[in-house]
Amino acid sequence: MTDLPPPTPEEESEFLAAEYALGLSEGENLTEARDRARRDSLFAGAVAAWQERLVAMTDAIAPVAPPARVRKALIKSLFPNIRVPFLQRLWVWQGLTFASLAMLAVLAMPMLRPDAPTIAGPIYGTQLTGTIDDLQVYAVLDPSRGGIAVTRTAGAPPSGRVLELWALLPDAAPVSLGLVPDDATHLKLPPEIAAQIDNLTLAISDEPPGGAPEGAPTGEIRAVGTVEEI
Amino acid sequence: MDREEIERLIARVALKDRAAFEELYDRVSAKLFGVCLRVLNKRAAAEDAMQDTFVKIWNNADRYQANGLSPMTWLITIARNTSIDRLRARKKGHQDIDTPGMELVASGPSPEQSAIAASEASKLTGCLDALDADRGAAIRGAYLDGETYADLAERFKVPLNTMRTWLRRGLISLRECMSQ
Numbered sequence: 001m002t003d004l005p006p007p008t009p010e011e012e013s014e015f016l017a018a019e020y021a022l023g024l025s026e027g028e029n030l031t032e033a034r035d036r037a038r039r040d041s042l043f044a045g046a047v048a049a050w051q052e053r054l055v056a057m058t059d060a061i062a063p064v065a066p067p068a069r070v071r072k073a074l075i076k077s078l079f080p081n082i083r084v085p086f087l088q089r090l091w092v093w094q095g096l097t098f099a100s101l102a103m104l105a106v107l108a109m110p111m112l113r114p115d116a117p118t119i120a121g122p123i124y125g126t127q128l129t130g131t132i133d134d135l136q137v138y139a140v141l142d143p144s145r146g147g148i149a150v151t152r153t154a155g156a157p158p159s160g161r162v163l164e165l166w167a168l169l170p171d172a173a174p175v176s177l178g179l180v181p182d183d184a185t186h187l188k189l190p191p192e193i194a195a196q197i198d199n200l201t202l203a204i205s206d207e208p209p210g211g212a213p214e215g216a217p218t219g220e221i222r223a224v225g226t227v228e229e230i
Numbered sequence: 231m232d233r234e235e236i237e238r239l240i241a242r243v244a245l246k247d248r249a250a251f252e253e254l255y256d257r258v259s260a261k262l263f264g265v266c267l268r269v270l271n272k273r274a275a276a277e278d279a280m281q282d283t284f285v286k287i288w289n290n291a292d293r294y295q296a297n298g299l300s301p302m303t304w305l306i307t308i309a310r311n312t313s314i315d316r317l318r319a320r321k322k323g324h325q326d327i328d329t330p331g332m333e334l335v336a337s338g339p340s341p342e343q344s345a346i347a348a349s350e351a352s353k354l355t356g357c358l359d360a361l362d363a364d365r366g367a368a369i370r371g372a373y374l375d376g377e378t379y380a381d382l383a384e385r386f387k388v389p390l391n392t393m394r395t396w397l398r399r400g401l402i403s404l405r406e407c408m409s410q
Contacts, residue, residue: 007398011402014402014405015398015401018398018401018405019398019401022369022372022373023311023314023372023373023376024372024378024379024397026378026379045298048298048299051299051303051307052299052300052303053354053404053405053408054354054373055302055303055306055307055310056352056354056355057354057355057358057370057373057374058264058265058268058306058310058374059354059355060355061261061264061265061268062264063260063261063263063264064260064263064264064267065259065260065263066259066260066263066277066280067277069277070259070263070277070280070281071255071259073281074255074281074284074285075252077281077285078251078284078285078288079248130292131292131293168245168246168247170247170248170249171249174245201245201246201247203245221244221245221292224245224246224292226246
């Protein structure tokens with residue numbers, strides 16, 4: 001066993017990937033594997049290939065229907081009922097404090113309702129974030145007036161691209177709401193979208209200058225947010 | 231299970247489509263629950279692991295496409311890793327296993343590489359059986375029972391470094407056998 005040549009760097013890398021996929025990496029090996037999986041696309045590919053090979057060990061495992069309570073608990077934890085008391089649902093905003101969104105709603109009000117000092121109907125809002133970069137956009141929606149105030153607080157489109165805002169509704173193709181060229185943009189909220197605001201999710205994609213040519217997103221989805229009543 | 235159908239559902243989940251998420255759950259939860267049960271061997275723990283698995287799927291579906299894995303591999307590997315983390319959680323100093331597609335950088339050559347691996351996968355069982363019995367058992371123990379090198383060294387009554395050398399050789403033989 002000791003007379004074998006030491007592994008080449010390629011072999012060592014392959015061992016590291018296989019051990020990482022198996023969950024055998026420990027200590028420094030784990031730190032190195034985790035780091036390389038995040039940065040080194042060849043290594044990430046080797047890990048993925050091992051995951052693909054090893055998963056066949058689960059082929060012989062028979063499916064078992066989980067009890068209905070698991071589904072219920074899952075749905076309840078991910079999608080808390082909007083009707084629950086106000087303070088209990090604030091966690092939905094995650095990184096966003098309620099105060100900051102309410103403040104944005106107030107700031108957005110002159111944009112949405114220049115002539116009306118009082119609020120007519122409910123106001124909705126969301127924070128759009130993604131995982132590609134640090135893009136962060138707040139949208140405040142006023143269905144009663146058909147307006148959307150979009151405020152970009154961090155991030156920018158990739159060079160040579162523009163940001164486009166999309167309305168996503170269940171079982172429907174994304175509908176473009178317009179481009180978001182500036183830090184603060186005012187867009188129209190079409191009545192047919194406003195009518196389904198309780199199910200509305202907004203997303204931002206990057207598109208060629210002038211926006212998606214065919215009316216459907218073509219670039220990467222850079223940020224997403226679920227619309228909620230403020 | 232239709233690969234394109236599952237991919238389409240994951241893509242919609244990435245856009246935070248709740249209906250698609252519920253449909254995905256209904257399609258794959260029985261398989262994933264079977265995997266969680268196999269690893270954890272206790273219903274209550276398996277139920278918790280599966281709920282965690284689906285929370286991860288909801289939160290990370292947008293990273294699925296980048297990693298080049300087949301959709302069922304991605305889903306099952308999340309369930310398997312989540313279950314093994316739970317199994318090992320009581321052990322001191324345990325470091326969580328990373329979950330694919332949450333940690334892997336978009337891998338350039340990986341889609342082809344993974345596709346090759348997927349086509350090889352049908353040979354896995356035969357190739358595991360073709361290994362020295364102990365090596366095959368060690369790889370199965372690591373994958374399905376979350377056994378660490380220390381656990382395996384104890385089970386096979388060999389020093390830790392010997393165990394590592396053994397298992398590494400087993401993995402290389404396995405890859406060679408599967409690619410033939």
